[in-house]
Amino acid sequence: MSEKVTIYDIAEKLNITAATVSRALNNNPKIKESTRELVIKTAASMNYKQNKLALALKSGRSNNIGVIVPRIDSNFFASVIRGIEEELQPHGYQVIICQTHESKQRENENLYTLIDAQVDGILMSVTDVTSENDDAFNNVLQKNVPLIFFDRSKHIDGVSSVTINDFRGGYLTTKHLINEGCRHIAHFSGDQSLEIFKNRFLGYKQALLDHGIEFNEEYVIPVKSMVEAGKAAVDKLLQLETPPDAIFSSSDFAALGAIQELKERNISIPNEFCVAGFSNEPFTKFMELSITSVDQSPLEMGKMAARVFLEQVDKTDTIKIEKKVVLAPELHIRKSSSRTNF
Amino acid sequence: MSEKVTIYDIAEKLNITAATVSRALNNNPKIKESTRELVIKTAASMNYKQNKLALALKSGRSNNIGVIVPRIDSNFFASVIRGIEEELQPHGYQVIICQTHESKQRENENLYTLIDAQVDGILMSVTDVTSENDDAFNNVLQKNVPLIFFDRSKHIDGVSSVTINDFRGGYLTTKHLINEGCRHIAHFSGDQSLEIFKNRFLGYKQALLDHGIEFNEEYVIPVKSMVEAGKAAVDKLLQLETPPDAIFSSSDFAALGAIQELKERNISIPNEFCVAGFSNEPFTKFMELSITSVDQSPLEMGKMAARVFLEQVDKTDTIKIEKKVVLAPELHIRKSSSRTNF
DNA sequence: AACAATTATGTAATCGATTACACGAAAATA
DNA sequence: TATTTTCGTGTAATCGATTACATAATTGTT
Numbered sequence: 001m002s003e004k005v006t007i008y009d010i011a012e013k014l015n016i017t018a019a020t021v022s023r024a025l026n027n028n029p030k031i032k033e034s035t036r037e038l039v040i041k042t043a044a045s046m047n048y049k050q051n052k053l054a055l056a057l058k059s060g061r062s063n064n065i066g067v068i069v070p071r072i073d074s075n076f077f078a079s080v081i082r083g084i085e086e087e088l089q090p091h092g093y094q095v096i097i098c099q100t101h102e103s104k105q106r107e108n109e110n111l112y113t114l115i116d117a118q119v120d121g122i123l124m125s126v127t128d129v130t131s132e133n134d135d136a137f138n139n140v141l142q143k144n145v146p147l148i149f150f151d152r153s154k155h156i157d158g159v160s161s162v163t164i165n166d167f168r169g170g171y172l173t174t175k176h177l178i179n180e181g182c183r184h185i186a187h188f189s190g191d192q193s194l195e196i197f198k199n200r201f202l203g204y205k206q207a208l209l210d211h212g213i214e215f216n217e218e219y220v221i222p223v224k225s226m227v228e229a230g231k232a233a234v235d236k237l238l239q240l241e242t243p244p245d246a247i248f249s250s251s252d253f254a255a256l257g258a259i260q261e262l263k264e265r266n267i268s269i270p271n272e273f274c275v276a277g278f279s280n281e282p283f284t285k286f287m288e289l290s291i292t293s294v295d296q297s298p299l300e301m302g303k304m305a306a307r308v309f310l311e312q313v314d315k316t317d318t319i320k321i322e323k324k325v326v327l328a329p330e331l332h333i334r335k336s337s338s339r340t341n342f
Numbered sequence: 343m344s345e346k347v348t349i350y351d352i353a354e355k356l357n358i359t360a361a362t363v364s365r366a367l368n369n370n371p372k373i374k375e376s377t378r379e380l381v382i383k384t385a386a387s388m389n390y391k392q393n394k395l396a397l398a399l400k401s402g403r404s405n406n407i408g409v410i411v412p413r414i415d416s417n418f419f420a421s422v423i424r425g426i427e428e429e430l431q432p433h434g435y436q437v438i439i440c441q442t443h444e445s446k447q448r449e450n451e452n453l454y455t456l457i458d459a460q461v462d463g464i465l466m467s468v469t470d471v472t473s474e475n476d477d478a479f480n481n482v483l484q485k486n487v488p489l490i491f492f493d494r495s496k497h498i499d500g501v502s503s504v505t506i507n508d509f510r511g512g513y514l515t516t517k518h519l520i521n522e523g524c525r526h527i528a529h530f531s532g533d534q535s536l537e538i539f540k541n542r543f544l545g546y547k548q549a550l551l552d553h554g555i556e557f558n559e560e561y562v563i564p565v566k567s568m569v570e571a572g573k574a575a576v577d578k579l580l581q582l583e584t585p586p587d588a589i590f591s592s593s594d595f596a597a598l599g600a601i602q603e604l605k606e607r608n609i610s611i612p613n614e615f616c617v618a619g620f621s622n623e624p625f626t627k628f629m630e631l632s633i634t635s636v637d638q639s640p641l642e643m644g645k646m647a648a649r650v651f652l653e654q655v656d657k658t659d660t661i662k663i664e665k666k667v668v669l670a671p672e673l674h675i676r677k678s679s680s681r682t683n684f
Numbered sequence: 685a686a687c688a689a690t691t692a693t694g695t696a697a698t699c700g701a702t703t704a705c706a707c708g709a710a711a712a713t714a
Numbered sequence: 715t716a717t718t719t720t721c722g723t724g725t726a727a728t729c730g731a732t733t734a735c736a737t738a739a740t741t742g743t744t
Binding site: 078 | 391392393394395396398399402404405406413414415416417420421423424427428431436437438439440441455456457458459460569598605624625628629630631
């Protein structure tokens with residue numbers, strides 16, 4: 001029962017052609033009103049459902065868009081995806097998810113796979129920008145498939161991006177720490193080949209400069225986005241001749257690790273030491289000692305990326321609009337860095 | 343440049359037929375070795391990529407599978423999806439994500455949309471089981487598309503599911519609280535029309551019974567999975583004649599709210615009051631007062647659901663294997679309920 | 685009434701790949 | 715050498731929908 005019903009079945013039943021059925025269902029104005037009604041009624045009664053695959057083959061558009069992220073089980077990326085899905089669903093697009101696990105090879109595979117699957121666009125957060133081999137990206141562009149970067153982007157001509165102002169995020173946070181009286185501010189930096197981390201670092205540096213605080217190379221520690229990494233980094237910092245009195249971490253997880261380590265050493269937060277993170281992961285506000293962090297409005301970022309995609313799709317192929325959307329970061333000041341009062 | 347290369351282009355170049363090209367590329371044994379090599383080499387040199395849409399139309403299989411969850415930006419669901427994606431990717435399947443936001447209507451829409459998109463299977467966590475209208479589900483089954491429930495399931499003949507033993511989760515947690523000396527254990531329950539919440543409740547009840555503790559209806563509070571809901575529930579509980587001395591919450595977020603409220607009232611945890619949650623959300627172990635919680639092994643659940651799907655797809659259509667996989671919950675005992683020592 | 689203009693529908697190609705069937709050529713057998 | 719197998723390839727239909735073009739049916743015009 002319930003074998004697939006096609007427009008040919010409807011046509012046969014009504015003694016007309018599949019072409020007429022197709023036109024009737026697509027509101028082609030050349031169809032007699034009575035025929036249209038009859039076809040629509042019959043289609044409904046036969047429980048007809050358009051075969052999207054046939055449509056896709058004919059039109060060359062799959063109505064699927066691909067999203068590539070390092071991993072999906074992080075609040076930030078999951079929220080971005082949520083935003084994308086919510087924005088694109090009403091337009092009839094389905095979202096296909098791929099993860100890179102920070103592997104450039106996986107990223108390339110995913111790109112090729114998505115193109116093979118004939119997606120109508122690719123929204124992604126880049127995994128690795130050091131590689132000089134951009135074949136996979138070029139392949140996407142050559143195929144004229146809209147490509148949009150979010151959060152972690154890469155400079156490629158004709159590619160739009162939606163990011164936050166990481167420089168400003170770093171600047172604001174550092175300035176806040178300075179305002180709280182900290183004068184020896186360390187920085188946990190992520191992989192500086194990624195712009196987001198580079199910019200957070202630069203914002204940090206600029207804030208120091210603007211407030212007459214000397215930049216100290218030793219205070220910058222490369223750190224993975226993990227609790228353990230934060231602990232180890234604190235250990236390292238406290239061995240310095242002049243240990244710092246604050247940390248601006250580009251990762252909430254590392255910030256958490258730092259706090260745990262400082263507590264174990266009975267260093268009082270925020271009195272003796274202030275800590276601020278980045279990303280506004282849910283746990284930062286849940287802690288008893290809530291953690292100051294920079295919100296990246298992931299939901300908004302996802303929606304924005306989706307909107308940029310919608311603008312680019314359907315545009316004349318020849319014109320390449322390169323759009324750079326930069327969202328404002330929002331510093332959430334919490335207990336881990338509030339000496340004044342809370 | 344780089345116009346789509348088809349097997350016809352290759353055929354033309356080599357002065358053979360598209361059929362031969364197709365067979366050569368598909369390792370059909372009837373093709374002369376020399377021809378095969380030539381075709382493969384030429385295909386590579388022309389940068390040929392198989393059009394998956396054409397293949398999908400011909401074969402009726404899209405190589406996409408749909409995943410429906412209430413929301414993606416929750417650690418649990420995101421992790422399940424991660425598991426699904428990792429397990430299915432090597433088999434050439436792409437994962438399409440849909441969210442219901444706990445709306446039955448959205449759930450139905452998603453089901454129809456995925457079927458329209460010709461997915462090869464649907465893995466989902468049910469949103470609402472109260473509804474008697476199963477048209478959307480029946481539509482899936484009629485179309486012979488494998489349907490697999492994970493976590494939140496629903497009894498439908500021929501539908502497999504992967505869940506955890508929620509009863510046992512509830513039982514273990516409650517027993518643990520009893521072992522810690524609690525005798526008045528309250529329960530934050532989710533929507534009991536969902537089996538997961540029903541079973542956690544039943545496990546809780548059974549543990550009380552088995553340990554000679556009277557079940558008190560007043561101690562069971564229906565609670566949304568939100569921090570605020572937990573606070574309100576505590577407020578309510580403390581007004582009882584005999585307030586409880588412990589809470590087993592079916593939500594980590596509500597458990598967190600409870601802890602916050604108890605702290606505000608200067609009730610000491612775990613000495614005066616023990617709290618345990620459910621889901622093992624990342625924040626539960628990050629808190630200074632870490633929260634006892636039940637782990638649902640979401641990654642494993644996702645992988646398992648994917649494996650069940652792989653078993654069912656390609657099976658003779660007539661045989662309906664109904665597989666019920668039940669994973670073991672794992673209680674993570676933490677500070678919020680550890681009176682003994684930690 | 686004869687012809688033009690309009691409207692509705694049919695015919696057939698197309699999207700790109702797969703595959704049952706047919707057929708010619710080469711190899712094996714008698 | 716004649717005949718049967720085997721092998722390799724070509725022919726053409728198919729998946730389901732869309733659409734340019736052709737044609738039939740209807741209406742309008744003089």
